[in-house]
Amino acid sequence: xxxxxxxxxxxxxxTLTRDLREFGLHCTTTVSIDELRKIYRKKKFDILILDESxxxxxxxxxxxxxxxxVILIADxxxxxxxxxxxxxxxxxxxxxxxxxxxxQRVIEKAISRRNEMIYGRQTLLSLRQKVQVLQTLNEVVQxxxxxxxxxxxxxxxxxxxxxxxxxxxxxxLLLNESRNELVFEAASGKAGKKLLGxxxxxxxxxxxxxxxYGKSLIVPDxxxxxxxxxxxxxxxxxxxxxxxxxxxxxxDRIIGVVEVVNKIGGEPxxxxxxxxxxxxxxxxxxxxxxxxxxxxMEEASQIDDLTQLRNTRYCNQFLDNFLIERKDTxxxxxxxFLDIDFFKLVNDNFGHLVGSExxxxxxxxxxxxxxxxxxxxxxxxxxxxxxxxxxxxxTAALIAERIRAExxxxxxxxxxxxxFNITVTxxxxxxxxxxKTRDDLIGKADKAMYDGKMxxxxxxxxA
Numbered sequence: 001x002x003x004x005x006x007x008x009x010x011x012x013x014x015t016l017t018r019d020l021r022e023f024g025l026h027c028t029t030t031v032s033i034d035e036l037r038k039i040y041r042k043k044k045f046d047i048l049i050l051d052e053s054x055x056x057x058x059x060x061x062x063x064x065x066x067x068x069x070v071i072l073i074a075d076x077x078x079x080x081x082x083x084x085x086x087x088x089x090x091x092x093x094x095x096x097x098x099x100x101x102x103x104q105r106v107i108e109k110a111i112s113r114r115n116e117m118i119y120g121r122q123t124l125l126s127l128r129q130k131v132q133v134l135q136t137l138n139e140v141v142q143x144x145x146x147x148x149x150x151x152x153x154x155x156x157x158x159x160x161x162x163x164x165x166x167x168x169x170x171x172x173l174l175l176n177e178s179r180n181e182l183v184f185e186a187a188s189g190k191a192g193k194k195l196l197g198x199x200x201x202x203x204x205x206x207x208x209x210x211x212x213y214g215k216s217l218i219v220p221d222x223x224x225x226x227x228x229x230x231x232x233x234x235x236x237x238x239x240x241x242x243x244x245x246x247x248x249x250x251x252d253r254i255i256g257v258v259e260v261v262n263k264i265g266g267e268p269x270x271x272x273x274x275x276x277x278x279x280x281x282x283x284x285x286x287x288x289x290x291x292x293x294x295x296x297m298e299e300a301s302q303i304d305d306l307t308q309l310r311n312t313r314y315c316n317q318f319l320d321n322f323l324i325e326r327k328d329t330x331x332x333x334x335x336x337f338l339d340i341d342f343f344k345l346v347n348d349n350f351g352h353l354v355g356s357e358x359x360x361x362x363x364x365x366x367x368x369x370x371x372x373x374x375x376x377x378x379x380x381x382x383x384x385x386x387x388x389x390x391x392x393x394x395t396a397a398l399i400a401e402r403i404r405a406e407x408x409x410x411x412x413x414x415x416x417x418x419x420f421n422i423t424v425t426x427x428x429x430x431x432x433x434x435x436k437t438r439d440d441l442i443g444k445a446d447k448a449m450y451d452g453k454m455x456x457x458x459x460x461x462x463a
Contacts, residue, residue: 206231
């Protein structure tokens, strides 16, 4: 326990200090009120032991340190203002000449009061932290429920986690199972942007170790831990000092790891922060799995069951999104609307099973000649749409011609090894030259295709 002792009388101060040291107190002494003020402001202490002459300025000290117990020592002949003493929150009053056992009792009482204050303050801080944790968890749940986009979820949750734990930065590494690697998917801090896309082998570094063994890890000082991999710091020009890393587990399967680095202030991460972070990562994992499941369901709802091509719902969403983005990018898009000529005869002559197989094969032949960024849609029945982003109408017409030639190049087969040929008629329209809206673009290409049907079929017609 650290004590500041003030008495303007040198002899009394020396005697009192000697007695206090016998009780195990470390004393800083002064005979000057001005010096007392300076010491009080600069030095951390646990007890203030004052001569009665300091009572007049005690209220100045109490405003700064309300939880420091004060012992006042006065002469018996002095008229002590007990009302002011009580108001000032004096923990003990000792009258000279005093007995050592009385002094000891007063000191023990003050120490006990000090310990109670410290415990109460720690309890209050703990409660505040728990309230903050609950508030953060509530915000995390809201973030989970408000978004199904993995990137948004990662940033929303991890920003709150780093703020709660007071870390300089954070990163999320997702597992690439085919390559047995961890990939930095999201990160913050000074090195955040440089980290994105970087890879670690399973077992490499602290994150790799956590991914391999599925166990959380606190590293107070990375320079003393052989598991730490300094290669990431060298590439990003960042200095990692401490790490708290937690695995993301879904049904006992590791899907990635999450880490926070460098506690603000330089202290190591605590066990309480460790437990808080594990809880947050569990919520993050659930959110990502929920988003992943939703994405799979969303993709399934945009696929045509028969041909496994995109369906009308996807086509409409793609065009709507493209038109929204075009406000910034000024992009163009062309659309091919094609229809199989006399498809009803295939069903009438060979049956619906052959008709369905013909639709699948037609889609496969379209896929042979379109480019990687083009989108093939089964629009309905025997109609297809091909979306060609950032493509002018002249180029789209060439691709439509290649599709027409590819579909008619080889025969189709029915039962009994019977062969038959089909042809397609296509209409081509472009945005924004031919149309200003999604429905208008589809309608213009459809009308061009219909004009082709009316003028002989097996051709490409431009809007």
